[in-house]
Amino acid sequence: AQTVTQSQPEMSVQEAETVTLSCTYDTSESDYYLFWYKQPPSRQMILVIRQEAYKQQNATENRFSVNFQKAAKSFSLKISDSQLGDAAMYFCAYRALIGGSEKLVFGKGTKLTVNP
Amino acid sequence: DVKVTQSSRYLVKRTGEKVFLECVQDMDHENMFWYRQDPGLGLRLIYFSYDVKMKEKGDIPEGYSVSREKKERFSLILESASTNQTSMYLCASRQGLPNTEAFFGQGTRLTVV
Numbered sequence: 557a558q559t560v561t562q563s564q565p566e567m568s569v570q571e572a573e574t575v576t577l578s579c580t581y582d583t584s585e586s587d588y589y590l591f592w593y594k595q596p597p598s599r600q601m602i603l604v605i606r607q608e609a610y611k612q613q614n615a616t617e618n619r620f621s622v623n624f625q626k627a628a629k630s631f632s633l634k635i636s637d638s639q640l641g642d643a644a645m646y647f648c649a650y651r652a653l654i655g656g657s658e659k660l661v662f663g664k665g666t667k668l669t670v671n672p
Numbered sequence: 673d674v675k676v677t678q679s680s681r682y683l684v685k686r687t688g689e690k691v692f693l694e695c696v697q698d699m700d701h702e703n704m705f706w707y708r709q710d711p712g713l714g715l716r717l718i719y720f721s722y723d724v725k726m727k728e729k730g731d732i733p734e735g736y737s738v739s740r741e742k743k744e745r746f747s748l749i750l751e752s753a754s755t756n757q758t759s760m761y762l763c764a765s766r767q768g769l770p771n772t773e774a775f776f777g778q779g780t781r782l783t784v785v
Contacts, residue, residue: 565712589771601762601776608771647714653770657728658703660774664714 558583560650562663569638570671576623577633577666579648588652590624590631595665596644604646607631635668643670675699678763678777685784691750693780695763701775702768704746706730706738709760709779718761721746722768753784 559582569575581590592604607615607624614622619639623632635642648663679694697704703722707715707730717730719738727738735757739747746765750757763777 599779662715
């Protein structure tokens with residue numbers, strides 16, 4: 557079964573500093589996609605960054621970047637120059653087509669606090 | 673911008689009531705999903721649909737059913753609400769291409785008393 561594990565229920569970071577959120581996943585598929593979603597207190601879940609498993613290059617979106625280690629099944633999110641608006645729940649997610657059926661599995665989330 | 677709209681942000685229902693949670697998307701997406709979000713458990717998939725009148729069970733379908741009569745609308749039905757169904761419910765939609773993201777609604781906080 558596909559599982560996604562976020563081992564850090566809570567993290568905190570000082571404004572302007574860098575923080576890394578961890579995510580590991582378990583799969584036997586070779587073709588899949590990985591995502592980081594952000595859920596601020598307003599509750600609307602929004603996509604932060606995505607990574608295709610077939611791409612070796614790590615995805616980057618402005619201050620957000622990932623460290624994708626396919627062999628280790630690891631997909632961590634690095635937030636540089638943290639801002640107060642980055643405070644939110646962050647969810648790691650895995651998606652693959654398995655047996656003709658789509659699976660989109662989320663981790664349990666990491667609550668990020670940004671201290672001024 | 674894609675818009676996924678859930679009919680209510682907050683809902684209070686009584687045990688045994690039949691409850692309808694509605695979700696509408698405006699981007700002609702093929703795939704639609706209902707998730708339940710609980711503290712410490714993350715998001716768990718209840719049902720999803722990849723086409724009109726098509727549905728598949730997710731990880732926790734017990735006590736729920738769904739309806740998709742039109743492409744833009746995906747309804748979650750609690751046939752007889754129970755207190756253990758008190759939760760946050762999130763609807764999402766996605767275009768049916770491999771490398772597309774899911775877009776989420778704002779969530780419905782359901783309390784069953």
